Amino acid sequence: MPDIQVILADLGWPLAIAVAWLSGEFVHRWTRLPRISVYGLVGFLLAQAFPEALSSGASSNVTILANLAFGLILFEFGYRINLHWLRINPWIAVSGLVESAATFGVVYLISHLSGMPSLTSLLLASLAMSTSPAGVLRVINEENSSGQVTERVLHLVAINSVVALFVFKVVVGFWVFQTSGSLTQAISHSGIELLVSAAMGAIMGFIVPLLLRRLGALAQDGTIAFALGVILLVAASRALDVSPVLATLTFGLAARHKRVAFSRTERNFGGIGELLTVLLFVFAVSTLEWERVVDGAALAAVLLLARFVVKAASVAAFAHVGGISWRKGLLTGIALSPMSVFVTLLLEQTKYMGIVLVDELAALAAMTLLLEVVGPVITQRALVWANETPGKEKP
Amino acid sequence: MALEEFKSSKALTMGVELELQLVSLSDFDLTASSPDLLHLLSRKPFPGNVTPEITESMIEINSDVHTNHTELVAQLQVIRDTLVQAGEQLNIGICGGGTHPFQKWSERRIFSKPRFKEVSELYGYLAKQFTIFGQHVHIGCESGDDALFLLHSLSRYVPHFIALSSSSPYVQGNDTLFNSARLNSVFAFPMSGRAPFTQSWHTFEHEYFAKMEHTGVIKSMKDFYWDIRPKPEFGTIELRVCDTPLTVERAAALAVYLQALCRYLLERREEPPAEDDYLVYNYNRFQACRFGLDGTVVHPKTYESVSLREDILTTLRKMEPHAAALGSTAGLQHLVRITHEGSDAHYLRQQFDSSGSVEGVVDAAIQRFRGR
Numbered sequence: 001m002p003d004i005q006v007i008l009a010d011l012g013w014p015l016a017i018a019v020a021w022l023s024g025e026f027v028h029r030w031t032r033l034p035r036i037s038v039y040g041l042v043g044f045l046l047a048q049a050f051p052e053a054l055s056s057g058a059s060s061n062v063t064i065l066a067n068l069a070f071g072l073i074l075f076e077f078g079y080r081i082n083l084h085w086l087r088i089n090p091w092i093a094v095s096g097l098v099e100s101a102a103t104f105g106v107v108y109l110i111s112h113l114s115g116m117p118s119l120t121s122l123l124l125a126s127l128a129m130s131t132s133p134a135g136v137l138r139v140i141n142e143e144n145s146s147g148q149v150t151e152r153v154l155h156l157v158a159i160n161s162v163v164a165l166f167v168f169k170v171v172v173g174f175w176v177f178q179t180s181g182s183l184t185q186a187i188s189h190s191g192i193e194l195l196v197s198a199a200m201g202a203i204m205g206f207i208v209p210l211l212l213r214r215l216g217a218l219a220q221d222g223t224i225a226f227a228l229g230v231i232l233l234v235a236a237s238r239a240l241d242v243s244p245v246l247a248t249l250t251f252g253l254a255a256r257h258k259r260v261a262f263s264r265t266e267r268n269f270g271g272i273g274e275l276l277t278v279l280l281f282v283f284a285v286s287t288l289e290w291e292r293v294v295d296g297a298a299l300a301a302v303l304l305l306a307r308f309v310v311k312a313a314s315v316a317a318f319a320h321v322g323g324i325s326w327r328k329g330l331l332t333g334i335a336l337s338p339m340s341v342f343v344t345l346l347l348e349q350t351k352y353m354g355i356v357l358v359d360e361l362a363a364l365a366a367m368t369l370l371l372e373v374v375g376p377v378i379t380q381r382a383l384v385w386a387n388e389t390p391g392k393e394k395p
Numbered sequence: 396m397a398l399e400e401f402k403s404s405k406a407l408t409m410g411v412e413l414e415l416q417l418v419s420l421s422d423f424d425l426t427a428s429s430p431d432l433l434h435l436l437s438r439k440p441f442p443g444n445v446t447p448e449i450t451e452s453m454i455e456i457n458s459d460v461h462t463n464h465t466e467l468v469a470q471l472q473v474i475r476d477t478l479v480q481a482g483e484q485l486n487i488g489i490c491g492g493g494t495h496p497f498q499k500w501s502e503r504r505i506f507s508k509p510r511f512k513e514v515s516e517l518y519g520y521l522a523k524q525f526t527i528f529g530q531h532v533h534i535g536c537e538s539g540d541d542a543l544f545l546l547h548s549l550s551r552y553v554p555h556f557i558a559l560s561s562s563s564p565y566v567q568g569n570d571t572l573f574n575s576a577r578l579n580s581v582f583a584f585p586m587s588g589r590a591p592f593t594q595s596w597h598t599f600e601h602e603y604f605a606k607m608e609h610t611g612v613i614k615s616m617k618d619f620y621w622d623i624r625p626k627p628e629f630g631t632i633e634l635r636v637c638d639t640p641l642t643v644e645r646a647a648a649l650a651v652y653l654q655a656l657c658r659y660l661l662e663r664r665e666e667p668p669a670e671d672d673y674l675v676y677n678y679n680r681f682q683a684c685r686f687g688l689d690g691t692v693v694h695p696k697t698y699e700s701v702s703l704r705e706d707i708l709t710t711l712r713k714m715e716p717h718a719a720a721l722g723s724t725a726g727l728q729h730l731v732r733i734t735h736e737g738s739d740a741h742y743l744r745q746q747f748d749s750s751g752s753v754e755g756v757v758d759a760a761i762q763r764f765r766g767r
Contacts, residue, residue: 082420089486147426324431390504
């Protein structure tokens with residue numbers, strides 16, 4: 001008779017994914033709530049009930065798969081970013097930078113005033129700037145939305161995620177410098193890491209389209225070639241200790257600007273992409289513990305409210321000059337709510353350096369859980385209120 | 396509601412309507428952006444007129460009434476530049492082309508306007524499949540009788556306009572092997588095709604229209620999707636078979652070709668139109684849609700088979716004095732060039748071959764519309 005613990009360890013993740021997927025389908029059909037919110041909630045509850053079965057180390061298969069899932073989403077995300085637009089209409093970039101900076105400032109101020117150490121506050125503020133590309137893209141694809149709120153949210157998320165990643169790495173570099181005293185080590189953990197990741201993505205974004213053109217079968221082979229490119233990039237980033245986030249995002253950007261087709265029918269990378277997404281969203285909350293969530297809930301609520309108001313107001317302020325109505329501007333800012341998946345994976349990648357932020361930051365745990373579940377709902381509502389979803393119209 | 400009286404207008408004046416595609420520059424698919432674009436355009440004066448179309452991924456622009464090619468093309472260029480600039484501010488690509496090469500009709504959204512909602516209720520999926528883009532040309536007529544005479548006399552030239560404007564080879568991601576696949580979508584509507592044969596406005600109004608209205612099938616002229624239809628409130632006939640070309644210059648050239656033809660036909664030197672002209676109408680129309688300039692049409696009077704390209708060139712030569720009188724020689728020369736270089740459908744296929752993707756085709760159409 002095999003040990004029940006061994007069976008649970010083997011079956012834990014597959015069962016959790018199956019339960020999360022089923023729950024997502026049922027709840028979505030009854031309530032139209034975003035599936036990913038349900039995945040997150042189910043993941044969190046299961047992780048509390050069966051902590052052993054859903055444990056994951058930095059090098060576990062689940063972590064690798066989650067990174068891969070995130071890589072695929074970021075590629076698709078990068079593919080939809082039009083850098084030329086940011087040059088033509090600079091107000092998009094301005095509002096992105098302003099909302100990021102304002103979020104950083106406000107979150108830092110509140111956490112610092114609440115007695116948190118300076119460095120920890122800086123890390124928390126840098127993470128709070130970002131909106132989850134995975135959360136936003138999944139809601140947009142699920143709702144099949146299109147319009148200015150949709151377009152602008154995508155571009156603003158790209159901006160704030162890159163800014164957040166950059167600032168986070170700089171703060172981590174500063175942390176490393178403070179603890180090790182080695183400037184070289186600090187720089188290698190921030191600047192060089194960012195540069196190498198971006199370069200790897202750009203090179204892949206050059207090679208894959210070139211190869212596809214040589215093969216002459218863009219439409220048929222595009223999706224699989226891009227998926228393989230993402231797998232290679234994620235693996236290489238892990239091997240070289242650089243950022244798979246930046247690498248896959250740059251890959252998408254470069255491929256898009258080479259005008260190579262990523263077929264719309266393959267959004268989310270088809271069925272396998274969907275499956276990996278369930279895993280990603282379950283994984284993102286499986287590292288959180290109920291006690292920490294409760295401990296940090298009060299501060300998290302204040303921070304989240306401040307983040308929400310700052311983002312909405314900053315983006316709305318530039319709506320008119322940017323060419324849209326005040327209302328759509330406000331809704332764009334509101335749609336920037338989701339945060340968690342980006343943060344969780346960033347922290348996962350930072351763990352190996354001995355920086356285990358979730359353990360130190362109870363507020364972050366609570367924010368992550370709340371935004372994993374509530375964030376996508378807010379984005380979905382913003383898109384619906386902006387009339388950018390097909391709604392109840394019959395096909 | 397009885398048919399409106401035919402409002403007399405100055406003969407041979409012309410106006411152009413173009414239905415245009417709104418494309419997301421993020422992924423080159425159609426985007427439901429007409430409310431956003433119309434909002435931005437409403438902030439300053441527009442050099443013509445811009446209105447929503449049935450789905451939110453389309454807009455329609457129309458020119459003022461013009462008498463010559465120079466003014467028409469100049470206004471269309473100003474309209475285009477205004478649209479392109481607004482589109483760029485919103486990350487929306489704007490282009491011509493009779494179909495979007497890979498959009499899924501099921502994903503389209505009906506623009507929130509009572510008439511569009513009614514059409515959608517009645518026609519079901521056909522309304523969304525109507526996410527196709529055409530050019531309409533209006534020619535002013537002094538009387539309803541003139542309008543119906545021109546309408547039927549022009550039927551023999553309808554394939555010319557289909558072939559010269561054809562720009563819809565791709566549908567749902569595939570090459571349809573048609574040069575204008577757009578017209579196949581129009582044909583699905585029960586009130587499409589040709590108008591009934593009558594040359595008297597009185598008969599048309601009191602016998603045909605009144606009866607049709609009595610059946611309850613139609614309420615106004617808008618319910619007819621004919622290839623050419625009279626527009627009594629404007630005092631015009633409206634040619635509706637053209638795909639939206641990829642450039643406004645081509646749109647202007649097609650308009651002045653129609654204007655020259657009308658001038659020629661109004662001299663009444665040709666044999667008058669007859670019901671039997673329509674025996675070959677659908678076949679000729681099909682040839683033009685399927686093979687474009689390479690099609691073969693049957694002359695409705697002599698039953699002689701002729702190459703469409705040759706027929707167009709012969710007619711263009713015959714129109715030269717009329718074009719000279721109307722100041723539209725440049726427009727006709729543009730059309731002569733098309734018969735040599737190939738239509739927009741030919742251009743789009745070339746773009747597919749060089750870019751390897753339907754997204755590349757859309758991108759090329761956007762660049763071509765910009766005219767820079």
